Structure formats: structure tokens, C-alpha cells
Amino acid sequence: MSTSEESLITTEVSSERTGRSDRPDATVLAARDLDVYYGDDRALASVDVEIPEHKVTAIIGPSGCGKSTFLRCINRMNDQIAVCRVDGDLSFHGKNVYDDDVDPVALRRRVGMVFQKPNPFPKSIYDNVAYGLKIQGFDGDMDARVEEALRGAALWGEVKDQLDSSGLDLSGGQQQRLCIARAIAPDPEVILMDEPTSALDPVAASKIEDLIDELAEQYTVVIVTHNMQQAARISDKTAVFLTGGKLVEFDDTAKVFENPDEPRVEEYITGKFG
Amino acid sequence: MSDSPDSKRRADGGTATERTRGEELFADIDLRREHLKNRAFLGLIFAASMFGVVALALLLLDVVTDFYVGLTEFEISLVQFLTADGSRRPERAGFFGAIIASVMLMALTAVLSFFVGVGAAIYLEEYAPNNRITRLIKANLSNLAGVPSIVYGLLVLAALVNGIGVGPILLAGSVALALLVMPIIIVSAQEAIRAVPDGVRNGSYATGATKWQTIRQVVLPSAMPGILTGTILALARAIGETAPLLMIGALFVNRTPFGPFDRFSGMPTQIYAWAAEPSQHFIHLAAVGIVVLLTILLSMNAVAVYLRNKYETAV
Ligand SMILES: Nc1ncnc2c1ncn2[C@@H]1O[C@H](COP(=O)(O)OP(=O)(O)OP(=O)(O)O)[C@@H](O)[C@H]1O
Ligand SMILES: [Mg+2]
Numbered sequence: 001m002s003t004s005e006e007s008l009i010t011t012e013v014s015s016e017r018t019g020r021s022d023r024p025d026a027t028v029l030a031a032r033d034l035d036v037y038y039g040d041d042r043a044l045a046s047v048d049v050e051i052p053e054h055k056v057t058a059i060i061g062p063s064g065c066g067k068s069t070f071l072r073c074i075n076r077m078n079d080q081i082a083v084c085r086v087d088g089d090l091s092f093h094g095k096n097v098y099d100d101d102v103d104p105v106a107l108r109r110r111v112g113m114v115f116q117k118p119n120p121f122p123k124s125i126y127d128n129v130a131y132g133l134k135i136q137g138f139d140g141d142m143d144a145r146v147e148e149a150l151r152g153a154a155l156w157g158e159v160k161d162q163l164d165s166s167g168l169d170l171s172g173g174q175q176q177r178l179c180i181a182r183a184i185a186p187d188p189e190v191i192l193m194d195e196p197t198s199a200l201d202p203v204a205a206s207k208i209e210d211l212i213d214e215l216a217e218q219y220t221v222v223i224v225t226h227n228m229q230q231a232a233r234i235s236d237k238t239a240v241f242l243t244g245g246k247l248v249e250f251d252d253t254a255k256v257f258e259n260p261d262e263p264r265v266e267e268y269i270t271g272k273f274g
Numbered sequence: 275m276s277d278s279p280d281s282k283r284r285a286d287g288g289t290a291t292e293r294t295r296g297e298e299l300f301a302d303i304d305l306r307r308e309h310l311k312n313r314a315f316l317g318l319i320f321a322a323s324m325f326g327v328v329a330l331a332l333l334l335l336d337v338v339t340d341f342y343v344g345l346t347e348f349e350i351s352l353v354q355f356l357t358a359d360g361s362r363r364p365e366r367a368g369f370f371g372a373i374i375a376s377v378m379l380m381a382l383t384a385v386l387s388f389f390v391g392v393g394a395a396i397y398l399e400e401y402a403p404n405n406r407i408t409r410l411i412k413a414n415l416s417n418l419a420g421v422p423s424i425v426y427g428l429l430v431l432a433a434l435v436n437g438i439g440v441g442p443i444l445l446a447g448s449v450a451l452a453l454l455v456m457p458i459i460i461v462s463a464q465e466a467i468r469a470v471p472d473g474v475r476n477g478s479y480a481t482g483a484t485k486w487q488t489i490r491q492v493v494l495p496s497a498m499p500g501i502l503t504g505t506i507l508a509l510a511r512a513i514g515e516t517a518p519l520l521m522i523g524a525l526f527v528n529r530t531p532f533g534p535f536d537r538f539s540g541m542p543t544q545i546y547a548w549a550a551e552p553s554q555h556f557i558h559l560a561a562v563g564i565v566v567l568l569t570i571l572l573s574m575n576a577v578a579v580y581l582r583n584k585y586e587t588a589v
Contacts, residue, residue, distance in 0.1 A: 077480055080476065080479060105482055105483070106482075108480055108481070108482040109482035113480035115476065115477065117473060119473035121478070121492050121496075122495070123495070131481055131483075132481040132483075135481070135482065135487045135491065136482065179477070183480075183481070186481070186482065
């Protein structure tokens with residue numbers, strides 16, 4: 001196993017670049033002994049993880065290891081899948097979100113999500129961004145909030161003159177940033193991102209990476225990615241899932257990429273396996 | 275074949291001197307019989323597809339000839355035809371009352387069937403649990419769509435016209451037509467709702483929308499063009515229906531109805547009544563009526579096609 005201090009991949013690890021790591025960790029989300037089943041198939045096996053506030057937590061692992069499943073557990077989007085069953089605890093500020101007295105609709109208003117495939121509504125750009133606020137009965141200055149969200153998603157400059165045109169007329173990268181704007185407009189605490197850049201070209205992807213960096217100032221970000229460089233660049237913490245839905249390593253990103261405890265993680269990161 | 279294509283190729287390619295001709299290269303493969311079969315079958319299915327078109331064309335030709343003869347020989351004035359009420363005297367009879375009756379029938383039918391139909395479709399697609407009862411309902415919708423229209427007339431005759439005793443009024447007619455087209459509207463609305471990608475549904479839920487908010491704000495707006503197209507096509511079917519109206523007794527009425535509780539005779543029943551008259555003049559009135567009815571019907575279909583094309587690419 002590697003004992004060198006050099007990163008396993010040829011990318012700088014983020015710890016020194018941002019000031020975020022200096023803050024003390026306060027746990028927002030914690031999974032304890034979390035199991036997820038689709039019918040009889042187990043997709044997650046006793047996952048324990050603590051996700052810190054105002055940090056970027058990356059989730060990496062080979063295809064089918066349960067990354068999306070884990071993300072969907074957090075905002076209970078798994079409820080939409082009939083065959084899905086969740087066991088164990090997943091707490092948000094100490095409250096198990098699977099308790100009977102937790103309304104998933106309320107939970108999702110605090111935990112926003114950006115999907116792997118951009119999925120803007122067939123509505124105008126403005127209405128896409130305003131959607132979350134509208135359904136929550138917001139009656140303040142909508143124009144200002146829409147502009148703020150679009151600026152936050154680094155899209156304002158490109159669309160400010162065409163707010164009334166359909167969100168579907170944008171390019172893939174713009175659509176994804178529109179979805180990010182939609183997710184941040186209602187001002188959630190946590191933003192979940194499932195491979196938000198996998199459908200994008202490198203320029204659009206790097207815009208979104210910059211954006212995630214900024215988002216972490218205000219939000220807790222959990223991001224699934226297949227791109228090791230991206231995980232290393234943007235995240236503070238990294239969770240590595242391996243086949244069978246097991247969380248095999250969870251630590252500071254620098255540690256995971258420079259000196260992982262598990263040899264299998266090292267193999268996965270360096271591309272020898274997975 | 276001559277070798278002119280060959281030499282042309284050589285001129286283009288320049289260097290290709292050793293190219294063999296296709297026929298020589300594949301000389302051992304005989305496809306003549308297969309190609310012959312292809313052509314024979316093509317001819318067969320082309321004839322099949324033309325059969326319907328030719329039959330329709332002949333029908334139209336017949337109607338248009340009668341229409342023309344009506345206008346010239348019997349001197350039916352289109353203006354009078356479209357503005358006069360029905361009459362026992364063929365030279366004074368017009369279609370106005372029937373057109374108004376049909377328009378009112380359509381409006382009432384649309385109101386009665388649209389909300390119930392779309393509501394049922396929303397329930398079946400978005401809420402209904404996937405169990406035996408739901409599957410039974412879904413399977414029987416297409417059966418229901420296949421029930422002969424006269425049966426709906428019979429039902430309304432027994433339940434409303436005679437049962438409650440409202441008589442052969444316009445409202446009773448629209449109830450029969452609404453029942454008739456409801457399965458069609460439900461099925462087409464179901465299809466439109468199902469065509470809304472799950473991605474946008476999930477996007478809405480993940481933004482913190484309730485189920486009804488998602489349906490109301492995202493699913494229905496995206497499905498609406500499809501729902502409207504299906505509704506218009508269903509109404510176009512209803513406007514030409516004769517049997518259920520005959521069944522409830524909407525016939526031999528010459529006056530324009532003024533409200534849903536008036537007696538009436540719609541366009542198809544008026545045409546039916548005229549066509550059954552012995553006088554040639556009445557028969558040609560019927561032909562002119564058919565042209566008017568067909569024009570309205572085709573315009574409705576055109577609107578439906580236009581709507582479908584306009585929104586097809588948008589969602
Ligand atoms: N809706 C579903 N119904 C049944 N099984 C599912 C469903 N979604 C996921 N699974 C199963 O759960 C396991 C984990 O899937 P998941 O989508 O979480 O993987 P992933 O790590 O996100 O993979 P990828 O990197 O390819 O997106 C897989 O074996 C998959 O087959
Ligand atoms: Mg996934």
C-alpha cells in the first residue's frame with residue numbers, strides 16, 4: 001500500500017485551496033446502519049456516514065454500487081419507487097427522516113436535489129426557477145429571488161434577456177444550471193447532486209464545479225461523481241462505496257486520495273478496479 | 275446492362291482498373307425470385323391501402339354530385355339553407371336549427387365528458403394502486419369504447435327520457451353522447467399523462483411539491499395538448515353520431531332549440547329524416563346537409579392534427 005504523501009491521481013486535492021476545511025464540523029446528515037432493498041435485492045448494506053455542514057461531500061464508487069440510492073434516501077425520493085424499502089436511521093439534524101411524523105414534502109423543501117439528467121419543466125426559464133417558491137406560497141419579491149438564484153447558478157448573464165422562453169430551449173449545460181437554480185431558489189439547507197456534470201462538456205462542467213465551490217459557502221453539498229479528478233478538486237470529504245452497497249471508506253478527501261486505509265479503494269481510485 | 279456506368283466510374287475514380295462488376299462478383303447469389311416476391315407483396319399492400327382511399331373518394335364524389343345537383347337543379351340556396359329552420363315544405367326547409375342543436379350538443383357533451391374523463395384518467399394514471407380492480411377498470415375502458423353507440427341511447431332513453439321523464443330534450447342527447455365519448459377521452463388522456471417524462475415529475479417532487487401540486491403544475495400542462503387533441507377527436511366522433519339521438523327520439527323537430535331543455539334534432543338526425551323522405555328535393559337537402567356536416571367534422575380533425583403537430587416537439 002502507498003505510504004507516500006503524493007496524491008494517487010494527478011490532481012491537486014482541495015484542502016488547502018478553500019477555507020472551508022478550517023471550520024469545525026457540525027453534522028447535518030447522519031446515516032446509521034442504513035439498509036436499502038429493492039424487492040429482495042439489497043442495494044445498500046449497513047451504511048454509516050456523517051455529512052458535515054457547509055462542506056462538499058463527494059460520493060464515489062463503481063456503477064451500481066448504490067450511490068444514487070443513497071442520495072435518494074436523504075430526501076426520501078425513494079418513496080417514489082414502489083419496490084424500495086429502507087431500514088435503519090437517516091437523521092437530519094438529529095431527527096430520523098423515516099419517522100412517521102416526518103412529512104417527506106417538508107423534508108424536500110429543506111433538502112434540494114439536482115438530477116443526473118437535466119430535467120427542466122416544460123415551462124419558461126422564469127417559471128422553472130420560481131417553481132419551488134410558488135408552490136411554497138412565497139409572496140415576496142419573486143423577480144429578485146429568481147435573479148438571485150440564476151446568478152447563483154452562473155446562468156443569469158446568459159438568459160437574462162430570455163426569461164420567458166422555454167427552459168427546454170437551452171443547451172444541456174444551461175439546462176443543468178437551470179436545474180441548479182431551481183434547486184437553490186427556495187433556499188434549502190442541503191443540496192444533493194447526482195452526477196450533475198456527467199452529461200456536460202468540460203467547459204460547462206468546470207463552470208458547475210466552480211459553482212459548487214461557491215455553493216458550499218452557504219449550503220451543504222452532497223455530490224455523486226464518477227470523475228475522480230472532480231471529486232478530488234471540489235470535495236472536502238469523500239465517501240467511497242464499493243460493489244454490494246458497502247461504504248468502505250469515508251474520510252477527508254485528501255486522506256482518501258493520498259493514503260486510503262483500504263487497498264481496494266486505492267485500486268478503485270487509480271483505476272485498477274471498478 | 276451496358277458498361278457505361280462502369281466506364282463513368284472509372285473516369286471518376288481514375289485509378290480503378292481492376293474493379294469487377296457487381297453482377298460478376300455476386301454471380302453465385304440468385305435473388306431474382308426474392309426481389310419478385312418483394313415487388314408482388316408491395317403491390318398487394320399498396321392495393322390494400324388504396325382500397326380505403328378509393329372507397330372514400332367515391333363516397334365523396336357521390337355526395338358532392340348530389341350537393342351540386344341540389345344547388346343547381348333544385349335551386350337550394352346555401353344562405354337560406356344555413357339560416358332557415360326546418361320545414362315540411364322542401365323549398366323553405368333549412369339546416370339552421372340542426373346546426374344550432376348540434377353545436378349546443380357538442381358544448382354540453384364537452385363539459386359533461388371532459389372533466390369526468392380527465393379526472394378519471396388522472397386517478398388511473400397517478401393515484402390508483404396497481405391491483406386487480408385497477409387493472410380490470412383499465413382493461414374494460416377499451417371494451418367500453420367498443421360498445422355500440424345505440425346502447426348508450428337505449429340507456430339514456432330508459433334512465434332519463436322515460437325513467438325520470440324528461441322527454442327527448444337536448445340535455446338527454448348530450449348525456450348519451452358524453453357517455454359514448456368518455457372512454458375515448460379517458461384513454462387518450464391516460465396516454466397523454468403517461469407520456470409526461472418521470473424526470474420532470476421527480477424534479478417537481480424533489481423541489482418539495484405535493485402530489486397534487488405536481489399534477490396540477492407540471493403533469494397537466496405538459497399533457498394538455500394531447501388531452502385536447504383526444505377530446506376534439508372524440509367530439510368529432512360524437513357530432514356525427516345518429517343512432518343514440520334517434521334512440522332517445524330526437525327527430526321530426528323543425529325548430530331551433532334555445533336551451534338544454536328544448537326538444538331538438540341535430541345535424542345527423544335531420545339528414546336522416548330528410549333522406550327518408552320520398553321527395554327528391556328532400557334527398558338533395560340531405561346531401562347539402564352532409565356536406566355541411568363533413569366540413570365541420572374535417573375542420574375539427576384539422577384542428578386536432580394542428581394541435582398535435584404544434585406541441586409534439588415542445589414536450
Ligand atoms: N428503481 C429501482 N428498482 C429496482 N432496483 C433498482 C432501482 N434503482 C436502482 N436499483 C438497483 O440498486 C442498485 C444500486 O443502484 P444505484 O442506481 O443506486 O447505483 P449507482 O451507484 O447510482 O450507479 P450509477 O453510477 O450507474 O448511477 C443497482 O443494483 C440497481 O440495479
Ligand atoms: Mg446513479
